[in-house]
Amino acid sequence: MGIQERKEREKEARREEILDAAYKVFVAKGLAGATVDDIAAAAELSKGTIYLYFRSKEDLYLAVTNRGLDIMLGIFEATAAQGGDPIRQIWNLSDAYNSFYEEHREYFRMLAFFENPEMHDTVSEEMLAECQTHDAKVWGFVSGVMKNAIDAGYLHAGLNPLEVGMMLWSNSTGLLRQLDRNEEYWHARMGIDLRKTLRMSNSFLLEAMMTDKAMQLYHDQLIHHWPTRSQEKKS
Amino acid sequence: MGIQERKEREKEARREEILDAAYKVFVAKGLAGATVDDIAAAAELSKGTIYLYFRSKEDLYLAVTNRGLDIMLGIFEATAAQGGDPIRQIWNLSDAYNSFYEEHREYFRMLAFFENPEMHDTVSEEMLAECQTHDAKVWGFVSGVMKNAIDAGYLHAGLNPLEVGMMLWSNSTGLLRQLDRNEEYWHARMGIDLRKTLRMSNSFLLEAMMTDKAMQLYHDQLIHHWPTRSQEKKS
DNA sequence: TAAGATAATGACTGACAGTCACTAAATTAG
C-alpha cells in the first residue's frame, strides 16, 4: 500500500517546485517586488495552490532562505571532509564561507535580509522554528570546529568555542556585506580590495587567539609579519 | 521681504514634523507594517500632504535613517572633541559606535535594514544620493581618525586608513547585529557575553595593527595577555 | 461505477500606496 508514500513524495516534490519558482522570482524582484501571482505563474500553478503549501509570502521567502542554510552547511561539511589540522580546518571553514558568498550570492543576500528583526514578526511560528533548527545545525558545526582547535591546544584554553565562531563569523559577515553592497565603489574608487582586507582581519583575529604551539606550526604563513616586527621575532 | 524665508522655514519645519511622526510609526510597526495613513494621522495631516514632502513611503523611511546618520556623526564628533592620543581616539570611536547602538537602537536597526541591496531600488535617486552624502561624511570622519593614527606612527605604515576603518567597523557591526538579533539567546542560553566578545575582537584587530611604539604606550592595557604568552613578553 | 477524499482553482474581498481634482489659506496687485 504505497499510495500514502507516493502522495507524500508528490506533495514534497510540489513543495520543492514551488520553492524553485519562488527562488527565481525573489531573486529577480526581491521580497517586496515579487507577487504571489508571479510565483504561481512561474510554478505553473494557481495562487490558491501556493497557499496550500505555504502560509504567506514571507513564510515562503523564509523557506527559500532555509534552503540557503542547507547549501551552506553542505559546503562546510564537504570542506571539513578534506581534513587538515585544527587551524587549517578553521581556515578552510572561513574559505568555505567565502565560497558560499561567491557561488550563492543570492542566498547570502536573502539570509542577510531575513536576519533583520523587523522580518521576524511577519512569519509563522512554525517556519521560524524550522529556521532556528537549520541555524542551530550550522552553529553546531561551526562551534565544533572551534572546539577541536581549543581541545587540541591550538587556540587558547580560556576561549569559548561559540565565542570564537561568533567573532570570526561576524567579522566575515560584516565585511562580505560591505563587499556585496558596493564592491565596485571600494575597489575602483577607493583602491581597497576588501577580499584582501577580509583575509587580513580574519588572520588578525585567529592569530590573536592561537597558542604558541599553533603559531610555530604556522610561523611562515602568519600574515602580520610587519616589517619592523618580523625582525624582533627572529631574535 | 522675509516672506520667502519664512515660508522656507515653515516648509522645513513641517518636513521635520513628518519625519518625527514617521520615526515613531516606523519604530512601532516597521517599514512594511506602517501605512502612510498611519504616518499622516500621527503628523495630523492628510495622506496627500505627506506626498507633497516625500515621493514614497520608502523615501520617507530613508530620510528617517539619514537622521540616524546625522545623530551618529554627532556622537562621533563629540567623542573626538574629548581628545586623547591617536589610539585612544580609535578606542573612543569604537565606544561611540557602541553608544549609538545602545542609545539609538531603533536608528541602528533602520540603518541595518536599509543597507540591504534589495531596498536600494525602491527609493528615488535624489534620496539615495542624499543618503550617500551623509554616508560619505561619516566615512570621511572615521578614516580621518585612522589616518591620524597611521601618520603618527601608531598603526603600521602600510595600512590604508579606510581599510582600517572598514575592518573595525565591519567587525563591530557584525557583532552588534548578532547582539541585537538575539542577545538573550546568546547570553542566557549560551553563556556568552557578546559585548565582551566585541571588545575582545576589536582589541585583537587593533593590536594586530599597532606599531611597537603604540604597543609600549598601551602595554598594561593590552587585552590579549594570554597566561602563557604574557610570560614570554616579559623576557 | 459510485461515493468519498484530496488537490487545485480563480473569482472575490479588504487593505493600502499613490494620484489628482478640488478646497482653503496666504500673498500680492489694484
Next chain:
DNA sequence: CTAATTTAGTGACTGTCAGTCATTATCTTA
C-alpha cells in the same frame, strides 16, 4: 479693502496585491 493669483492641503478615488473560500477536477477506494 477687495479681487486675482499663487501656494498649501485634502480626501475620495484607482489599481494592485495578499490572502480566502466556494467550487471544480482528480484521484482513491468500496
